[in-house]
Amino acid sequence: GQNIDQPTEMTATEGAIVQINCTYQTSGFNGLFWYQQHAGEAPTFLSYNVLDGLEEKGRFSSFLSRSKGYSYLLLKELQMKDSASYLCAVRHDYKLSFGAGTTVTVRA
């Protein structure tokens, strides 16, 4: 089985930084994904980590520590359009399992 946990909700101010944590307990870990999902839309791929460390892509960065079963997604210079649900997903065995998602609300 698998257990993927992330906070339910986070609120931040436009221009600020928000860090969304994800912890996981899975068998056969083979990589961790982050997706963004706006209400009523399909998830959009943001990042993929398979080795420990930080991956940076513009305003978004993702970090992985395999020994701790831990990842975070860092959103910098928040914009109103970043208000969405952020999904952590773990590839393990022949599955890609998702956490329940973190709803981020950006306020002016």
Add this chain to the structure above:
Amino acid sequence: EAGVTQSPTHLIKTRGQQATLRCSPISGHTSVYWYQQALGLGLQFLLWYDEGEERNRGNFPPRFSGRQFPNYSSELNVNALELEDSALYLCASSLGVSRLTEAFFGQGTRLTVV
């Protein structure tokens, strides 16, 4: 390049009927995944196909089934529909299992069972 396409966009069925949902992966992708997302809930893994074979399935009853065709497109079939099957059904595709570094989603099929 076309992304993952799903059809139909919306589907309304009555309880007890069967539904067939279709997914065309990105060109060159051989893996297709199906997920169910009920309103306000997370993505629940349904099925994973790669190279025409079912690699894994989630904790869903047997009335949820599917297949992958030689051109890597896929169908999800739901038999004996129940009201709680109403959800957004999402398909994603990627390169083969051993090369899974990105997985892209289609826009989904919204199934409503009345």
